Amino acid sequence: MNPFIRIVLSSLALMSSVAFAVEFKQVQTNESTVTFAYKQMGVTMDGTFAKFAAQASFDPAKLAKAQARIDIDLASIDTGSSDGNDEVAGKQWFNAKAYPSAGFISTGVKALGGNRYEARGKLTIKGKTLDVIAPFTFQSTAARGVFDGSFTIRRLDYNIGEGVWADVGTVADEIQIKFHLVVNASPAKK
Amino acid sequence: MNTPIQRYNNTAMALHWLVALLVFAAFPLGVYMHDLPLSPTKLQYYSYHKWIGITILVLAVTRVVWRITHTPPPLPEAIPRWEVVVSHITHLALYGLLLAIPLSGWLMSSAKGFQTVWFGLLPLPDLVGKDKALGDLLTTVHQGLNLMLFLLVGMHIAAVIKHKLIDRDQILERMLPKGMSK
Ligand code: HEM
Numbered sequence: 055m056n057p058f059i060r061i062v063l064s065s066l067a068l069m070s071s072v073a074f075a076v077e078f079k080q081v082q083t084n085e086s087t088v089t090f091a092y093k094q095m096g097v098t099m100d101g102t103f104a105k106f107a108a109q110a111s112f113d114p115a116k117l118a119k120a121q122a123r124i125d126i127d128l129a130s131i132d133t134g135s136s137d138g139n140d141e142v143a144g145k146q147w148f149n150a151k152a153y154p155s156a157g158f159i160s161t162g163v164k165a166l167g168g169n170r171y172e173a174r175g176k177l178t179i180k181g182k183t184l185d186v187i188a189p190f191t192f193q194s195t196a197a198r199g200v201f202d203g204s205f206t207i208r209r210l211d212y213n214i215g216e217g218v219w220a221d222v223g224t225v226a227d228e229i230q231i232k233f234h235l236v237v238n239a240s241p242a243k244k
Numbered sequence: 245m246n247t248p249i250q251r252y253n254n255t256a257m258a259l260h261w262l263v264a265l266l267v268f269a270a271f272p273l274g275v276y277m278h279d280l281p282l283s284p285t286k287l288q289y290y291s292y293h294k295w296i297g298i299t300i301l302v303l304a305v306t307r308v309v310w311r312i313t314h315t316p317p318p319l320p321e322a323i324p325r326w327e328v329v330v331s332h333i334t335h336l337a338l339y340g341l342l343l344a345i346p347l348s349g350w351l352m353s354s355a356k357g358f359q360t361v362w363f364g365l366l367p368l369p370d371l372v373g374k375d376k377a378l379g380d381l382l383t384t385v386h387q388g389l390n391l392m393l394f395l396l397v398g399m400h401i402a403a404v405i406k407h408k409l410i411d412r413d414q415i416l417e418r419m420l421p422k423g424m425s426k
Binding site: 221 | 356358
């Protein structure tokens, strides 16, 4: 793109977002979901985390200040079967007794153009913290913003599934984590 | 008396013995895997069981088509009428179970939210949505039908033994290739 047009467009975009400058801060946990998908014997399986706490503050015009934090109650996992749920709470998987929650804390948000963004942050599971990058989209009306995104982790990086379960031929290493966060706006501080 | 044995044709024999072999694999595997603690091995056995079961379904459909389009070799005159009737009913029920059991398994897997991917390659559509109560019901149906299969296969084999040892006729040979019997 011609650099001149680029500047015009981005300042237009900036102006329009400044015009509606609001900060989205109140996470509506009951309307939000954190789900995951994985492959077991080549078959795609879906799961959910029923309980999590989330805090966010996001103003598209002030990305440098954007922040997000999600804490997931690992005991609230639903892998699709009750056997599975008991199993993944156990020592070889999440060891939920010792590490009851998994947490994501953002370190920065970058605009990717349009309504697409990218959050960088630290994901802690089972006592291990690693950097993750989660692309997401953000859609908003005046009062309500919706974040939708996903990223993939390798479970063995966090020692999720040790011993016999370390065999990724049965339960694949890649776990896709998907989030859908509904966040209500509170007027930006002047 | 030495009338030549009226055999089933090769297709019918191949299908019969292949299905028998697979049922003798799927059945004990089903019973065994059910009681295993959750482990990768259990997940693998469930998959293998489902793959074998769907293979049986495909072969059973083929058998039914063969049976509808062919007339089996006539039975020896000496066989009493009641035995003919009972054997027909047993065979009909066996065909029914060979279709109904894998179908109930497929439905059960759908209801439990575990899709069936044949040999890990061919995803079969889920026939019903995820529904725990329905899944549990279908598990009971699958078990009940399998119990019936167990009893009927027992009867089927008992009949072969009776023909061999008591009647001393050549019913078994009808289903055996020429080389394997006198
Ligand atoms: C003719 C073919 C089949 C035979 C003879 C067969 C036989 C059996 C038997 C004997 C059991 C053990 C029941 C028990 O003790 O609990 C079983 C369980 C099971 N079968 Fe099959 N089965 C067949 C086909 C299938 C198919 C096609 C599927 C799925 C696509 C399937 C899925 C299952 C599942 C998931 C279980 C475990 C149920 C549980 O543990 O709750 N089966 N089967």
